[in-house]
Every structure is written in C-alpha cells, then in structure tokens.
Amino acid sequence: MKDYQQKFDNFLKDNEAKRCRAMRKVNRERELTNKKQADLLALQEEMKSLVKERDKLMKRVKKNAIYPRFLDKVVQASPQFQEVRQLMSRYYTLKLMSEDLLQITQQNQESMEKSQAQLAHFTKQGNDTILQYNNTLSHLQSQLDEARAEGMIWESRWAHIQNTAAKKTLLLGTIKMATLNLYQSVCKRAKDTGDAPIAPEDTLKQLEKIQTFLSDLISMWEEVSRSRSLLPGASITDRMIWTQLTQKMENVFMIVFEQRWNVFSVARGAGRSGYAHFPLGQSGAGSCFKAPLESPSKAKQ
Structure with missing residues (x-):
C-alpha cells in the first residue's frame, strides 16, 4: 500500500512537473508568437515598401529602356566602339575629364579675378604715381621756364x-x-x-x-x-x-x-x-x- 501511495505521489509530482514545463513552454511559445507577429508586421511593412520601390524601379526601367537601345544603336553606328561597355567607359572618362576641366576653369576664374583685382590696384597706384609725376613735371616745367627767362635776361646782360x-x-x-x-x-x-x-x-x-x-x-x-x-x-x-x-x-x-x-x-x-x-x-x-x-x-x- 505504501508502495502504491509512493508511486501515486511520484506520479502526481511528475504530472505537476510536466504541467509546469508545459506552461513554461506555452508561455515561451506565446511570447515567441507575439514576437513573430511583430516581426511579421514589420516584414509586411518592409515588403510593402519594397513592393513600392520595385514598382518605382520597374517604372524607371520601363522609362529608361530606350537608353540601352540607343546605346546599342550608337555602338552599331560607330566603328570606334564594339560594345556598350566601351562606350560607357569612354563616357565616364570624358565625364571625369570634364569635371577636371571644370575645376581647372573655376581655379582659373578665381585666379583671373584675383589678377584683375591686382591689376585694378596697380592701375590705380600707377595713375596716382603718374599724377604725382605730372605735378612734379609741371612744377619743374615752371622752374625751367623761370630759369629760361632768367637765362635770357642774363644772356642779354x-x-x-x-x-x-x-x-x-x-x-x-x-x-x-x-x-x-x-x-x-x-x-x-x-x-x-x-x-x-x-x-x-x-x-x-x-x-x-x-x-x-x-x-x-x-x-x-x-x-x-x-x-x-x-x-x-x-x-x-x-x-x-x-x-x-x-x-x-x-x-x-x-x-x-x-x-x-x-x-x-x-x-x-x-x-x-x-x-x-x-x-x-x-x-x-x-x-x-x-x-x-x-x-x-x-x-x-
């Protein structure tokens, strides 16, 4: 009898332990489900945005579909290029050269503006110097005229x-x-x-x-x-x-x-x-x- 009672107690304990484990598992599954549900909602939102992006890209692809055809026609019409890749490589090279030339042009423009400012300053300074020399020349000319007049007087004397x-x-x-x-x-x-x-x-x-x-x-x-x-x-x-x-x-x-x-x-x-x-x-x-x-x-x- 004691053995049966002992076994029954053990059985109850095992059931309780299993029930606890089952409850913990259910709780974990519920938490995981909730988490997955949140992830699902996020993924659904992301999928919606991706779908929108895909639609947008599809529209862009359809819109830009004329360019590959145009490039193919250019390659076919030009004996210089054999593939579109060569044409694109040439395009990017020219683009880089254009950017470099644009940068050089900007630098030259800045240098030219600086040179023009210096030229204006030097021109003003030169005009001031010329005006000063003209005043000095006028003074010296008046002195020369006076000296010549005095020289004529002394020559007559x-x-x-x-x-x-x-x-x-x-x-x-x-x-x-x-x-x-x-x-x-x-x-x-x-x-x-x-x-x-x-x-x-x-x-x-x-x-x-x-x-x-x-x-x-x-x-x-x-x-x-x-x-x-x-x-x-x-x-x-x-x-x-x-x-x-x-x-x-x-x-x-x-x-x-x-x-x-x-x-x-x-x-x-x-x-x-x-x-x-x-x-x-x-x-x-x-x-x-x-x-x-x-x-x-x-x-x-």
Missing part, C-alpha cells in the same frame, strides 16, 4: 657786358696808343735823367712819367709866370696871357690824369677784383695791372 667790354677795350687801346705817343713826345722833350726806358706795354708807368713831367713843367711855368707878373714893365695883357697859358697847362695835366683814371676804370670794369688783361702791340703780348681806386678829382686835390 652778358651781351651788354661783352659789348661794353669791347667798347672799353677799344677805348683802352686808344688811350694806350695816345699815352704811348704822348710818352714818346715827353721823352723827346725831357732831359736825360738816366732812368731806364719804360716798356711800350707798361701804360701806367708811362702815365706816371707823363704826370711827373707835366707836374714839373707846371711848377716851372708857375714860377716863370710869377716872376714875369712881378716885373715892373709887365702889362695887364701879358699877365692875362700868362694866366691863360697856366690854365691851359693845368687842363692838359688834368686830361692826362683823366686818361690815367680811364685806364684804371676800364681795367677794373673789364676784369675781376680790379684786374684786367689787354693785348698790346703786334706780338699779342699783354700786361696785367691793378687799377688804383682814386678819381681825377682826388688826384687834383
């Missing part, structure tokens, strides 16, 4: 100076010739003093010699005039004659002195710092002398 110098040179030559003739006359009439003869080109010493001679002559003449005027038998007419002769001698003396002053003045005006160079005689020899700064009026005093 130089021509006047040359004409004046030529006249003074001619006057000096005339004075020298007259002085030489007068000196030769004085030497003929003067007593032999034992002095060395003066060179023909030494006009100053000649004038000094003439001045000394005339001074001595005037002194002698004044003494003679004074002695003649004091004579008891001298008349008023004789005294007037002697006075006039004395005045004429003084006038001659002043003329010689003025000639000497003219020589000094011409020499001082023709040269620099009171010096001048004048040719004398046939040989072209000259004399250089310094004109003294005294006038005939001072010399008369």
